Amino acid sequence: MKYDVILAGVGGQGVLSIATILAVAAVDADLRLRQAEVHGMSQRGGEVQSHLRIADRPIYSDLIPVGGADLLLSMEPMEALRYVSFLKPDGVIVTERTPLININNYPEIDRVIAALEQFPRVVLVDAEGVAREMRATRSSNMVLLGAASAFVPLPGADLEAAIGKVFGRKGESMVAQNVEAFRRGRAIAEGAHAG
Amino acid sequence: MPKFVPLGNEALAQGALDAGLSGMYAYPGTPSTEIMEYIQRAPEAAERNVHRRWSANEKTALEAALGMSYAGKRALVGMKSVGLNVAADPFMNAAITGVNGGLLVAVADDPSMHSSQNEQDSRFFGRFALIPTIEPANQQEAYDLAAYAFKLSERHAVPVLVRITTRLAHSRADITRGEALPEKALTLPQHPQQFVLLPAISRRNYARLLDKQREFEAESEASFLNRYEDGPDKRRGILACGIAYNYLMEHYPDGCPHPVLKIGQYPLPTRLVARLVEACDEILVLEEGAPLVEEMLRGYPFEAGTVHGRLDGCLPRAGELNPVLVARALGLDVAEPAFTAPEIVVGRPPQLCNGCPHGDTFRALNEALEQYSKGRVFADIGCYTLGALPPYNAINSCVDMGASVTMAKGAADAGLVPAVAVIGDSTFSHSGMTGLLDAVNANAPITVIIVDNETTAMTGGQETPGNGRFEQIAQGLGVAAEHVRVITPLPRQHAQNVQVIQEELEYDGVSVVIARRECVETARRKRRS
Numbered sequence: 001m002k003y004d005v006i007l008a009g010v011g012g013q014g015v016l017s018i019a020t021i022l023a024v025a026a027v028d029a030d031l032r033l034r035q036a037e038v039h040g041m042s043q044r045g046g047e048v049q050s051h052l053r054i055a056d057r058p059i060y061s062d063l064i065p066v067g068g069a070d071l072l073l074s075m076e077p078m079e080a081l082r083y084v085s086f087l088k089p090d091g092v093i094v095t096e097r098t099p100l101i102n103i104n105n106y107p108e109i110d111r112v113i114a115a116l117e118q119f120p121r122v123v124l125v126d127a128e129g130v131a132r133e134m135r136a137t138r139s140s141n142m143v144l145l146g147a148a149s150a151f152v153p154l155p156g157a158d159l160e161a162a163i164g165k166v167f168g169r170k171g172e173s174m175v176a177q178n179v180e181a182f183r184r185g186r187a188i189a190e191g192a193h194a195g
Numbered sequence: 196m197p198k199f200v201p202l203g204n205e206a207l208a209q210g211a212l213d214a215g216l217s218g219m220y221a222y223p224g225t226p227s228t229e230i231m232e233y234i235q236r237a238p239e240a241a242e243r244n245v246h247r248r249w250s251a252n253e254k255t256a257l258e259a260a261l262g263m264s265y266a267g268k269r270a271l272v273g274m275k276s277v278g279l280n281v282a283a284d285p286f287m288n289a290a291i292t293g294v295n296g297g298l299l300v301a302v303a304d305d306p307s308m309h310s311s312q313n314e315q316d317s318r319f320f321g322r323f324a325l326i327p328t329i330e331p332a333n334q335q336e337a338y339d340l341a342a343y344a345f346k347l348s349e350r351h352a353v354p355v356l357v358r359i360t361t362r363l364a365h366s367r368a369d370i371t372r373g374e375a376l377p378e379k380a381l382t383l384p385q386h387p388q389q390f391v392l393l394p395a396i397s398r399r400n401y402a403r404l405l406d407k408q409r410e411f412e413a414e415s416e417a418s419f420l421n422r423y424e425d426g427p428d429k430r431r432g433i434l435a436c437g438i439a440y441n442y443l444m445e446h447y448p449d450g451c452p453h454p455v456l457k458i459g460q461y462p463l464p465t466r467l468v469a470r471l472v473e474a475c476d477e478i479l480v481l482e483e484g485a486p487l488v489e490e491m492l493r494g495y496p497f498e499a500g501t502v503h504g505r506l507d508g509c510l511p512r513a514g515e516l517n518p519v520l521v522a523r524a525l526g527l528d529v530a531e532p533a534f535t536a537p538e539i540v541v542g543r544p545p546q547l548c549n550g551c552p553h554g555d556t557f558r559a560l561n562e563a564l565e566q567y568s569k570g571r572v573f574a575d576i577g578c579y580t581l582g583a584l585p586p587y588n589a590i591n592s593c594v595d596m597g598a599s600v601t602m603a604k605g606a607a608d609a610g611l612v613p614a615v616a617v618i619g620d621s622t623f624s625h626s627g628m629t630g631l632l633d634a635v636n637a638n639a640p641i642t643v644i645i646v647d648n649e650t651t652a653m654t655g656g657q658e659t660p661g662n663g664r665f666e667q668i669a670q671g672l673g674v675a676a677e678h679v680r681v682i683t684p685l686p687r688q689h690a691q692n693v694q695v696i697q698e699e700l701e702y703d704g705v706s707v708v709i710a711r712r713e714c715v716e717t718a719r720r721k722r723r724s
Binding site for chain 1: 198200202225226228229309310362363365366367368369438440441442443444445448517518519522530531532533534535536537539540541542543544545546547548578581655
């Protein structure tokens, strides 16, 4: 088994929290892991990506080859489009639908969504809306992770356990809230027929 | 033992702690920062009271580490690539003094310049100083190298350079930890004059360093970091340095058909290299960084030959490697990606945070400068370098730590009056003070704006060495008290701030305007914790 994920978003959105949970779940399942992070200047509101690789045998490269990713998980719709060259022909895109507009020349959002909808396997999630409904706006990344979990070859229960580990020191209610966000996201993906 | 999934930087730090480290010295800089941050968080570092405070700059860091080595203990220095330029003086001379306790100089290079002004390759510094250099290929090696390299350092009484690159520094993997070693006792050098670099002693020490080159090479021949892996197809042999080895093996998970020489320790193991060259028709050199080994293998003249790599266009001359570039160099079939980003995708450059004090400072500075011609603002290294981009377009240079002050002085010397320097509080602490002294001594008509957000923001909010003392420092260096001004960069203070800057621009001498307001990110982190 080998599973490669490109994580994308804008600096400050919490892309690395998603990566951490996937990483913890993978390592707890005795899988091998590589996860390349982005630090430094681009974290200041710029585009960020992380490469996460899971396998049951040694992994060499920290970077996923172009055309090699099984999953592109993005917290922002235009950022998803930026990295589509990394996707395998049968790769899945799971992305937030709501744009983060911090530049003057952001394209029309309808065109961004239309471009995404042309991909063979794509799940657009209104994670921000779901999190707002839950009165937990900071859990939108867990909604997205939940949606992505429908495709990731790790049991949902393992991912929920990892959420517990990562958010544990912030208290039980924070864990419960994030697990709930995760489950709502998963339900959306399971209803979306992308796979 | 619990599972350990560190960044390359963290693996290196834990390895050093487990190898009996007594002190780490560093100045923050991407991609090296997490080495020190890990040690600052590590419970055993606190228990053992391992030295772990940030230094004012890379030079002071390396000198302090050399002092700890003099006293017989194991010390680690951390910095980014260009930091080694700042520390070059003690670095080159520590090779001549040699060490007592083991001394590792860990330098994180940044090929492709993700967060740096250039992509210099620190392996050249290792060759320059004639000391052993280690380049781990993965997180496990980054962990394992510390115990090995401290012993290497002590066995030969030389500092050891550890070179890592961005992708290893900032990538996590699962690794296995080894046994923890005790720290070393306080012991002075055996020869009381070892560290006294008077010419007569330097010549003796240097001769000894030259004599050791063969021993360093013998160490490289036997090192666990250098490995010859034979393969049946001898039409091509591959010499892969550091993490370039991973990009090679990515394509051959069940073993490379060609002989491979994996290099993780320099000087190059001549016998292993000769074995590869003799066995194979052609050699492909894979290096994350400059074509250092490739040039050595080619010799002169640089004509097309049997050595391939970055110099003959087989690989790009600049930038970091990746699996696809290496696949093409190997002549493997690389399928075009199934998808390409549509044209509507636009760049999203980094920018100052909402509410960032630097934005308010740049707005005030731009307005204060409206009456003058453009092109007179020299800036420095930090978040505020983003003032070069729209909407501010406020600065005209960013070269190296501290260069804002000195370049402004030089431009003013040439007649560009007034000239302005924009420098952060941490950068001023690092390298701005000596330049300010030059300016004061010449009574140069410059205005130095210290954008003081009370932290080293760009690298994640580390303490600033001169925090809380900039008025005194400026005055102590000779800036007249009435020309050391403090402003608060806030929108509601805008008119007042413009006026202060204008007054100081008109002054025919050195002014220091301290624009002080806490970094919004630091403030947010404090609120949360």
